[in-house]
Amino acid sequence: RVRRYGAHETLPLNVDLVAIERIGETGLPPQSDFSAEEESDSQELMEAMDGASPSADFFEGDVNQEASLPADTAIPPSPPGDANLDGDLSELDEAEELEKLEASSNEILPTPLAEDPELDGEEEISPSRAHPDDDEEPIIDPGAMLMEDVEPMDIYRHGVAVQFGFLSNRGPEGASTFFSAAGLRYSYTLGKLLFARTNQFQDSITLEGGLFHYKIQGYLADDDNGVDAYSVTPLLATLRYTLHLTESTGLFVYGGMEQNLAKSTGPAFESNADGEALLSGFRPALGAGLIMRLGPGWEARADLGIDMIALGMMLRF
Numbered sequence: 001r002v003r004r005y006g007a008h009e010t011l012p013l014n015v016d017l018v019a020i021e022r023i024g025e026t027g028l029p030p031q032s033d034f035s036a037e038e039e040s041d042s043q044e045l046m047e048a049m050d051g052a053s054p055s056a057d058f059f060e061g062d063v064n065q066e067a068s069l070p071a072d073t074a075i076p077p078s079p080p081g082d083a084n085l086d087g088d089l090s091e092l093d094e095a096e097e098l099e100k101l102e103a104s105s106n107e108i109l110p111t112p113l114a115e116d117p118e119l120d121g122e123e124e125i126s127p128s129r130a131h132p133d134d135d136e137e138p139i140i141d142p143g144a145m146l147m148e149d150v151e152p153m154d155i156y157r158h159g160v161a162v163q164f165g166f167l168s169n170r171g172p173e174g175a176s177t178f179f180s181a182a183g184l185r186y187s188y189t190l191g192k193l194l195f196a197r198t199n200q201f202q203d204s205i206t207l208e209g210g211l212f213h214y215k216i217q218g219y220l221a222d223d224d225n226g227v228d229a230y231s232v233t234p235l236l237a238t239l240r241y242t243l244h245l246t247e248s249t250g251l252f253v254y255g256g257m258e259q260n261l262a263k264s265t266g267p268a269f270e271s272n273a274d275g276e277a278l279l280s281g282f283r284p285a286l287g288a289g290l291i292m293r294l295g296p297g298w299e300a301r302a303d304l305g306i307d308m309i310a311l312g313m314m315l316r317f
Helices: 036-050 082-105 142-149 272-279
Strands: 158-170 176-197 202-223 226-244 249-264 281-295 298-305 308-316
Touching (some): 158 202, 158 272, 158 298, 176 226, 202 272, 226 272, 226 281
Antiparallel strands (some): 158 176, 158 308, 176 202, 249 281, 281 298
16 A cells, blocks of 8 residues: 555656655455455454454454554545555556666766777778677688798798709710719799698799700720810709708709700811710709708708709808
8 A cells, every 4th residue: 555645646757756655554344345264364464463363343344543553643544446546556666667767867878989090080880890790700811820820941032053063964875974064053932831831841942044064075086186075065944842841951853954065176076976966955854952051041952863963052042
């Protein structure tokens, strides 16, 4: 039961009220409207509340509220009926809902973030960028991450080598023969980290061109007039694939072609033309080798193939 204050049937909006006072319980109807079981329940309830049994007049008429309330307490008028009571309760529910709405509207909202001065004012941020989906994982390129973590073992791209050794050519009877020679070789690295992309193993592919020279005496003719002599200049073009095992060691294989240019430089013999023809022409260049770094920019190189057996020093830059 709630108490109505004068003409205030509903609680006005945006008005602060002190309190709503609870006066008492609604009086019970006459005894004739209760069954025996309901009367027993009501009597037990009143004993629990007042600590004493109610008088016999309690069920015969209206409840004597003055006997159970203090003398200075005003007795409110009885409600006209159940319909008015239901209306008052609904009005109280509406008042409670309005108070909740007012309390929620007065909550302190979080302070908005300050604008970033570095952002362009004309740039429009899409909702997907402003509020990314937590369940969606960003797409990461594994190859890009690997490239960022790997430290290259070969930091140079150019190289010039001086080599000494034995180069292969045709002998007088057509079989392959090695002749001592010396020459220069230039190399240019076309690509790195092609198949091996770890800190333990890396690879590279290099284009190489070489120029060598050697002389031959007594190749075909040897008589009282002297011996024949030839000057041979091999030109090499190869492609080298290197597998770097460490920063200072690498194994390689190469393949390409060798062009020999031969010219007679000795006495005039009828066989000179035959000698020039045998020593000139194309030959395959195929083999393997080892590269070892001796210091910053300096490497030692060894070649072993069907075209040459050579050692040399290479300057990298």
